[in-house]
Amino acid sequence: MRSLPRRKLKNLHAEAAQFQRRAFVGFVAIAVAMLGLAAGYFRLQVLQHEEYQLRSEANRIKPRPIVPARGLITDRNGRLLADNVPAYRLEIVAEQVRDLDATLAGLAELVALDDEDIARFREARRATRAFRPVPLKLRLSEAELARLAVNRHRFPGVEVVPYLTRRYPYGELFAHIIGYVGRVDADDLAAMGDSRNSALTHIGKAGIERYYEDRLRGEIGYEEVETNVEGRALGVLRRIPAKPGADLQLTVDARLQQAMVDAFEGQHGAAVAIDPKTGEILAMVSLPAYDPNLFINGISHRDWQALQAPSRPLFNRNVLGGAPPGSTIKPFMALAALEAGTRTPGQRTFSSGEFFLPGQARGYRDWRPGGHGWVDLNESLAQSVNSYYFQLAVELGVDRLDAFFERLGFGQPTGIDLAGEVSGVRPSRDWKRRTYNQNWFPGDTVNAAIGQGYWVTSPLQLARATAMLADDGVMRRPHLLRASQAGFNQPMRPEPQPEGVQVIGNAAHLAAVNAGLESVMHGPTGTARAAAAGSTYRMAGKTGTTQRVSRRGTERMDPKQLPYHLRHQAWFIGFAPVEAPTIAVVVLVEHGGSGSTAAAPVARRIMDAWILPPAEEPAP
Amino acid sequence: MSLLLRLARDLFSRLFEKVDLPLLLALLGLMLVSLVVLASASGDNARLVMSQGARFGVGLVALLLLSRVTPGKLRLWTPLAYAGSLVLLAAVFVFGTGRSANLWLNLGVFYLQPGELLKLTVPMMLAWFLHAAPLPPGWRVLGVCGAILGLPVAMIVMQPDLGTGMLVAASGVFAVFLAGIAWWRIALFGGLGLAALPIGWQFLMPYQRDRILTFLNPENDPLGAGWNIIQSKIAIGSGGLTGKGWGQGSQSHLDFLPEHTTDFVFSVLSEEFGWVGVVTVLAIYLFIIGRCLWIATQARDGYARLLAGTVAMTFSVYVVVNGGMVAGLLPVVGVPMPLLSFGGTSAVSLLVGFGMVMSVHAHRKFMAS
Numbered sequence: 001m002r003s004l005p006r007r008k009l010k011n012l013h014a015e016a017a018q019f020q021r022r023a024f025v026g027f028v029a030i031a032v033a034m035l036g037l038a039a040g041y042f043r044l045q046v047l048q049h050e051e052y053q054l055r056s057e058a059n060r061i062k063p064r065p066i067v068p069a070r071g072l073i074t075d076r077n078g079r080l081l082a083d084n085v086p087a088y089r090l091e092i093v094a095e096q097v098r099d100l101d102a103t104l105a106g107l108a109e110l111v112a113l114d115d116e117d118i119a120r121f122r123e124a125r126r127a128t129r130a131f132r133p134v135p136l137k138l139r140l141s142e143a144e145l146a147r148l149a150v151n152r153h154r155f156p157g158v159e160v161v162p163y164l165t166r167r168y169p170y171g172e173l174f175a176h177i178i179g180y181v182g183r184v185d186a187d188d189l190a191a192m193g194d195s196r197n198s199a200l201t202h203i204g205k206a207g208i209e210r211y212y213e214d215r216l217r218g219e220i221g222y223e224e225v226e227t228n229v230e231g232r233a234l235g236v237l238r239r240i241p242a243k244p245g246a247d248l249q250l251t252v253d254a255r256l257q258q259a260m261v262d263a264f265e266g267q268h269g270a271a272v273a274i275d276p277k278t279g280e281i282l283a284m285v286s287l288p289a290y291d292p293n294l295f296i297n298g299i300s301h302r303d304w305q306a307l308q309a310p311s312r313p314l315f316n317r318n319v320l321g322g323a324p325p326g327s328t329i330k331p332f333m334a335l336a337a338l339e340a341g342t343r344t345p346g347q348r349t350f351s352s353g354e355f356f357l358p359g360q361a362r363g364y365r366d367w368r369p370g371g372h373g374w375v376d377l378n379e380s381l382a383q384s385v386n387s388y389y390f391q392l393a394v395e396l397g398v399d400r401l402d403a404f405f406e407r408l409g410f411g412q413p414t415g416i417d418l419a420g421e422v423s424g425v426r427p428s429r430d431w432k433r434r435t436y437n438q439n440w441f442p443g444d445t446v447n448a449a450i451g452q453g454y455w456v457t458s459p460l461q462l463a464r465a466t467a468m469l470a471d472d473g474v475m476r477r478p479h480l481l482r483a484s485q486a487g488f489n490q491p492m493r494p495e496p497q498p499e500g501v502q503v504i505g506n507a508a509h510l511a512a513v514n515a516g517l518e519s520v521m522h523g524p525t526g527t528a529r530a531a532a533a534g535s536t537y538r539m540a541g542k543t544g545t546t547q548r549v550s551r552r553g554t555e556r557m558d559p560k561q562l563p564y565h566l567r568h569q570a571w572f573i574g575f576a577p578v579e580a581p582t583i584a585v586v587v588l589v590e591h592g593g594s595g596s597t598a599a600a601p602v603a604r605r606i607m608d609a610w611i612l613p614p615a616e617e618p619a620p
Numbered sequence: 621m622s623l624l625l626r627l628a629r630d631l632f633s634r635l636f637e638k639v640d641l642p643l644l645l646a647l648l649g650l651m652l653v654s655l656v657v658l659a660s661a662s663g664d665n666a667r668l669v670m671s672q673g674a675r676f677g678v679g680l681v682a683l684l685l686l687s688r689v690t691p692g693k694l695r696l697w698t699p700l701a702y703a704g705s706l707v708l709l710a711a712v713f714v715f716g717t718g719r720s721a722n723l724w725l726n727l728g729v730f731y732l733q734p735g736e737l738l739k740l741t742v743p744m745m746l747a748w749f750l751h752a753a754p755l756p757p758g759w760r761v762l763g764v765c766g767a768i769l770g771l772p773v774a775m776i777v778m779q780p781d782l783g784t785g786m787l788v789a790a791s792g793v794f795a796v797f798l799a800g801i802a803w804w805r806i807a808l809f810g811g812l813g814l815a816a817l818p819i820g821w822q823f824l825m826p827y828q829r830d831r832i833l834t835f836l837n838p839e840n841d842p843l844g845a846g847w848n849i850i851q852s853k854i855a856i857g858s859g860g861l862t863g864k865g866w867g868q869g870s871q872s873h874l875d876f877l878p879e880h881t882t883d884f885v886f887s888v889l890s891e892e893f894g895w896v897g898v899v900t901v902l903a904i905y906l907f908i909i910g911r912c913l914w915i916a917t918q919a920r921d922g923y924a925r926l927l928a929g930t931v932a933m934t935f936s937v938y939v940v941v942n943g944g945m946v947a948g949l950l951p952v953v954g955v956p957m958p959l960l961s962f963g964g965t966s967a968v969s970l971l972v973g974f975g976m977v978m979s980v981h982a983h984r985k986f987m988a989s
Contacts, residue, residue, distance in 0.1 A: 012922075015755050018800040019925050023913045026797065026929070030909055030936040034902050037943045038895075044857040044947060045895040052857025056871060063847060098665070 064225045065199030068218035069164050071245030073178060073208060075254045076280075076482055081174050082209070084164035088140045089201070090148070091133040094125055096157030103155055104136075110147040111137055120183070120298055135183075135201055138297040139165060166202065166296050172289040173257055176316040177250070177418075177480060179207020180292035205295065207316075208248065208480060211417050215484065218245035244487055251280035251482040259609030260285050263602045269570075269589040270317035270459045272478070273606055276467035276575060276584045279476030279497065281416070282610065286317040317588065319416060322424045322456040326544030327384045327595065328573045329451030331513050332465060333392060334377055336404040338509040342395045345377040345512040351387040357394070357442050364390055364446050381516030381542065382523045386450050393449030398440055401448065402428035407503050408468065408475070414460045415477045424461055427454035451544060463586040466573045469514060469540075470581035473504030514540050518578055528572070531600035537611055540581075541574025541603065543595030568592060572599035576607045583610045638687045638982035643911045646904055647959070647974060651676045653889070653901060654960045660867045661880045661888040662962075668881065672962055679971030686975025690983050691924035694976065695748055702745035702768075708734035709775050735784040736969045738772045740976075742788050743930040746795040751922035756800035765796055782824075783954035787937055794933040795926055798916075832951045848884070851876045852946045856890040863894030881962040883954065887946045901960070905939045908932075912974075915981045924980040931973040 044052065073082035090111060097103050104118060113136070121136045140148070140160065148160055166181045168174065182205040192203075199220055204210035221242030226235050260271050260283045273282040290313040294303050307313050315321065337343035353371035354363035366372060366386045372379070380388035393401060405411065411426025425431065427448050429440040447453030460478055468475040476497070483494045504510055517540035519525070521532035527543050546569045570592035575584040585603045592598030636644075654676075655669055662668040712734055745768050753761045769792035777785040797806070821829070855871035864870070869891035872880040880888050890898050912932030919925040938958040944950030956966050 015800070015922060016917075016925070018756065019798060019922075019929065020917050022798045022800055023917055023929055026794070026933050027910055027913050030933065030940075031906060033936065033940050034906050037940060037947075037949075038899050038902055040944070040947055040949045041856065041890065041895055041898045044853060045859055045890065045898070046861055048857050049860045052854050053860065055854045056858035098663075 063222045066221040066223060066239075066242040067163070067199050067201075068220065068242035068244040070166065070181070070202075071216040071218065071484075072247045073216075074247070074249050075252050075257075076250065076282075077253065078249070079254045080169060081250065081254070082166060082168055082178055085167050087138065087163060087165040088145055089135050089161055089163055090137045090140060091135050091159045091161050092121070092125075093133045093157045093159070098156075103158065106151075106155060107136070107158065110151055111140065111144045113137060116298070116300060124183075124185075133159060133161070138201075163201065168292045170254065171291045171293060173254070173261065174252070175207075175289040175292050176286040176318070177207055177252060177284055178292060179209040179211075179418075180205055180295040181209050182295050183298055202296070206292075207418060208250065211419055212246075212248060212481065216245040216248065219243035246487075247485040248481055249483045249485075249492065250480050251275075251278075251282065252284065252480065253282050255614060256283040256606070256610055257285065259283075260606050261287065263605035263609070264589070265602075267589050267592060267598070267602075268311055269587065269592070269599075269602075270321065271585065271587045271602065271606060272318055272459050272463040273610065274463050274467045274478055274584045276470035276476075276581050279464075279467065279478050279500070280482060281478050281480050282583060283606070284318055284480075286315070286321075288313040290314055316418070317590075318459045319418050319421045320458075322422055322458045323569050323571075323588065324453070324455045324546045325451040325457045325462060326546040326569070326571055327386075327450055328462060328542050328544035328571045329455065329457075330381060330384065330389055331469065331517055331542055331573075332405065332408060333389050333401075333449060334381065334516065335504065335509060335513050336401055337392045337396055338377075338512065339404065339504065339506065340396055340400055343377070343392060348374045348376045349380070349385075349388045349391050350374050351385050353387075355387040355390040355446070357446065360443070362443075377512055378516045378519050378523075379525065381513070382519035382526045384520075384527050384543065389449040390446045393445050394442065398427075398429060398445045398448070401445070402426065402430075408465045410457060410461055410465070412461075414458075414464050415479075416460055417480050421460070422458055424458050425454055425456040452546065459586045459588050462571075462573050463584060466575060466586060467584040468503060469510065469517070470575035470584045471500070472507065473502055473510055474500040475503045476500040514578070517542055517574065521574070527596045528600040531596065531604045535604070535608075537576055537607075538578040539574055539576040539604070539607060540578050541572060541600065543600055544571035544573075545569070545594040545596075546571070568594065568598075570595045570598035572603045574600075574603055574607075576611060583607060636684075639684065639978045640911065640915060640981045643908065643915070643974070643977070643981075646908045646911065647971070650901070650904055650908070650959045653904075654885075656866065657885055657889045657892070657960065658881055658962055660869065660892060661872055661885055664867075668962060672967075675967050676959075676971075679968040682968065683971045683975035683978060686972060687978035687982050689979050691920070691927070691976075691980055692983075694744065694927070694979065695751075695923045698741075698744045698748040702741045702748075705734055705737040705741040706772060706775075709738060709772060712779065713775075733784075733965050735776045735779070735781055735788070736965045738776065738788050739784070739791065739934070739969055740973055742769060742772055743791045743795055743927060743934065744976075746792055747923045747926035747930065750795065750799045750926055753799075755922075756802055757796060762796065762801070762805070765792065768792070781954070783941075786941075786953065787934060787955065790937045791930050791934040795930045798926055798929045798933070848878045849946075849948045849952065851878070852884055852887040853948050855884075855887040856947055859891040859894045859897075861894050862896055863890075863892045866892055868892060883942070883956060883961060884946050885961045886943060886957045889960070890946075902939070902943070905936070905958075909936050912977050915977055915984070918984040919980050920983060924983070928977045928980040931977055935970070935973075 069084055072080060072084070074080055090107070092100075092103070094100065104113070104121075107113065117137055121134060125134045145160065152158070152160070168178060168180070181202040184200050184203045188203050200217070204213040204216060209216065219242060221240045223239040224237045226237055256273060260273065264271070264285070264287055268287050270286045272284045274280065275282055288309075288311050290307050294300075299307075334343070338345070351366050351371035351373060353366050353369055355365075356363050364386065367384065371387065372383050372385045375383065375385050375388055377388075379385065405426050411424055411431075413421040413423055415421075427444065432438055432440050432444070432454065444453055448455060451457075464475060464478050467478075479495070479497060481495045483492045485492045518538060520528050520543065521539040521541050522529065526532075528541055532539050532541075568591075570587075570589040572587040572595055573585070575581040583606075585606050587599045587603045587606070589598040589602060655673060658672055659669050746765055749764060749768060750757065750761070753764075755761075757765065769789065773785050773789045773792070776788060824832075851871060855869065855877050858864070858871065859869075869877075869888055871877045871891055872888045877884055877887055889901065893900075909932050912928055912935070916925050916928035916932065919928060935958060938955055941950060941953055941955045942957040942961075945952055945955070956963055958970050959967055
């Protein structure tokens with residue numbers, strides 16, 4: 001108050017008089033508004049009374065929403081991955097029920113209701129308006145239906161309603177691609193806005209079901225139903241038909257998907273297979289997985305607890321996960337040096353077993369004690385020679401590396417049609433300054449050279465870059481939706497995808513790197529030559545192993561002896577057949593051994609399944 | 621025995637000596653109407669009627685207790701009450717729960733809606749500030765008022781709760797109006813407000829835009845709010861001059877009328893008691909508002925005067941907005957019919973507001989001893 005001018009003294013009498021005048025004006029204004037209201041009601045109730053009287057007497061027409069069938073999801077060959085099956089559910093209109101507790105108790109004698117059902121119902125009831133039906137139990141059994149039919153007259157406001165429910169015939173196999181639908185909750189409704197959607201019971205909560213929810217859902221229609229005095233329906237007067245959801249055809253192949261899971265032989269991890277010519281994802285798994293059917297009618301507490309295991313079955317490692325890429329980054333490092341002109345393929349570097357930065361006593365080691373001797377680009381990839389890349393990265397410097405890897409899409413989401421994709425980490429001066437508020441040290445460049453240190457890449461990012469190597473330097477958006485059909489009488493329309501971007505224009509550079517990757521698989525010194533033994537086609541690939549603990553302390557330790565959570569992550573990236581690639585694969589085996597012993601054999605089995613003639617159809 | 625009787629009489633007279641009997645009777649009349657209409661609207665749901673009665677009871681006790689507190693004490697506690705309610709409002713953003721918007725705080729025993737508190741503390745704070753400020757208010761005073769009002773209103777609208785935000789904003793506008801803001805300033809603000817309407821449109825949530833569009837063209841939303849308004853108009857119009865009679869409203873009893881115990885309770889009243897019933901209830905409302913304003917003019921100081929006057933004028937906004945909404949004269953905004961609609965928080969907070977008015981009355985200028 002001190003800031004106010006003091007010279008202006010308060011005149012208490014004048015204020016009181018002023019207030020009286022204002023109060024009077026205010027009262028008059030309110031009286032006028034009330035008169036206006038009374039006049040408005042007079043018009044409705046007296047002048048237009050007869051019209052409304054008639055409408056009230058004729059008022060036997062209620063709108064009723066029609067929920068369209070949700071779109072089907074198939075694999076690239078038309079195998080059904082998600083379909084709809086008929087079922088019955090129990091609904092309650094709270095407004096029409098006299099005593100809710102007694103009704104629930106009575107229904108519990110006829111239908112198996114557990115505490116979770118009732119808790120969920122009460123939750124949903126609070127979120128919905130009292131005149132709208134709220135589901136109490138979905139998927140009633142035959143016996144329950146029969147018991148309800150006999151006792152229905154005892155429960156006014158309780159209805160048995162037929163509907164279509166979602167089913168995932170392949171269960172766990174496509175969990176991380178298809179995702180699942182779940183019961184609509186209040187937040188979903190608020191997010192959708194349109195009041196018509198309150199007629200929905202289910203909505204996509206994860207995966208394709210969530211990403212393409214709008215297209216799968218279709219449009220809700222309604223019909224005007226004539227009712228008798230008790231409110232029972234007599235007939236339909238007018239119908240605005242619902243628009244069915246679009247059927248989606250995915251890029252994945254159920255046979256390859258099954259082969260991919262089998263290839264892991266029970267290990268945990270993730271894998272992606274991409275058609276390099278199109279960016280279509282042919283198969284993608286994250287293991288362990290879960291059964292999406294559990295979620296449709298509300299997952300039970302026990303099932304939910306089971307999915308919280310440390311192995312994280314709900315976590316899609318391809319999209320949400322990431323790890324340092326290890327030596328799988330080397331082909332791209334080599335490409336960076338070729339493109340920048342700091343290296344030629346034939347140029348050789350000496351590997352003594354340990355690499356030193358000027359002025360530093362601490363060395364950076366090769367994986368083979370004593371080193372690999374003089375190696376060129378081809379040999380550096382075949383044997384995965386660390387010192388070659390230490391030297392190469394120091395020559396290039398972090399800034400040029402950063403710019404090059406940005407071009408290859410590292411550190412950015414790939415744009416796959418699944419929600420929540422991570423960006424990963426592409427280390428740079430800027431990034432380190434932002435994240436740790438620290439300067440970039442030369443040692444950081446050395447670590448980054450072999451995909452260690454700050455690097456984090458998702459399997460999808462590596463898959464996209466690997467597909468680029470197999471597709472003459474063109475980078476494409478990895479995607480899952482191949483085509484869609486907006487109604488059964490509509491044509492199947494291919495899903496438009498953005499044009500690929502030519503990120504590497506020099507074919508000689510690509511050829512040099514790819515030759516090195518071929519040597520990894522088929523060369524006499526290749527780190528993954530065991531995995532390629534006996535193959536009828538030529539493969540290109542690169543292994544990678546990242547430790548969770550420093551190599552120094554555990555130098556001569558068998559990786560399988562480490563505590564489980566500290567064991568290595570084994571990577572493999574590759575494509576085949578080399579002459580005309582039809583598949584690019586990334587494999588990540590968690591808690592495995594090395595890339596060559598744990599990941600490469602998995603990749604080999606996946607490639608075999610795609611390239612060799614098929615064995616037999618998997619049963620859903 | 622006679623001692624007990626005397627004690628009871630003593631207690632009774634001491635509780636009621638401070639209240640303004642005409643105002644109390646009008647409020648009690650309204651509550652009686654509410655219980656009668658709710659009994660019909662809920663389909664003789666005794667539990668619903670009793671729970672509303674219990675809330676009225678709680679509110680009335682609060683009213684009687686508050687009438688014994690002097691406005692001076694209220695004024696002393698005002699800044700603390702205002703700050704406390706702001707903190708609670710901010711807490712909603714962190715811990716809030718609710719169905720489509722997070723408006724509620726779970727206090728373990730019961731749920732609290734801090735927005736409801738601000739309907740009381742904002743007028744209190746404005747009265748507290750204005751009673752010491754030079755009047756009529758200049759730009760500087762108006763600026764401070766704008767800050768006192770703007771912060772909570774912005775927070776409430778962000779929650780989003782447009783109805784409560786509007787009522788709190790209205791209370792602020794009325795406080796400044798009663799403090800004697802110059803007419804030319806009113807005209808200026810009014811003009812600016814009109815000019816800002818298209819900008820405000822951009823800040824509305826999609827569902828709020830839908831409501832306004834639905835109001836302009838109800839047939840566009842046959843399953844949602846548009847249908848509600850059409851059914852409500854049929855209920856009101858078919859009631860006619862004298863109504864269909866208690867418990868005879870077919871619109872509500874056949875479930876054509878939605879939410880007929882809460883936001884649309886006035887439609888039930890209109891259907892069953894006709895225009896005569898409507899005008900009677902509106903007259904009671906007008907009497908309550910007039911009586912409160914009269915009490916305000918009799919107040920001892922500027923704080924008491926502004927507080928009582930603002931409570932009275934804000935009350936009218938409920939009536940006009942809800943009455944206009946159910947008859948399709950105004951867009952749908954979640955504002956209940958005061959003391960008529962089923963719902964506890966607003967009934968209690970309204971009665972607390974009237975308790976403050978009673979306190980002003982009890983400690984007026986020329987107390988008859």
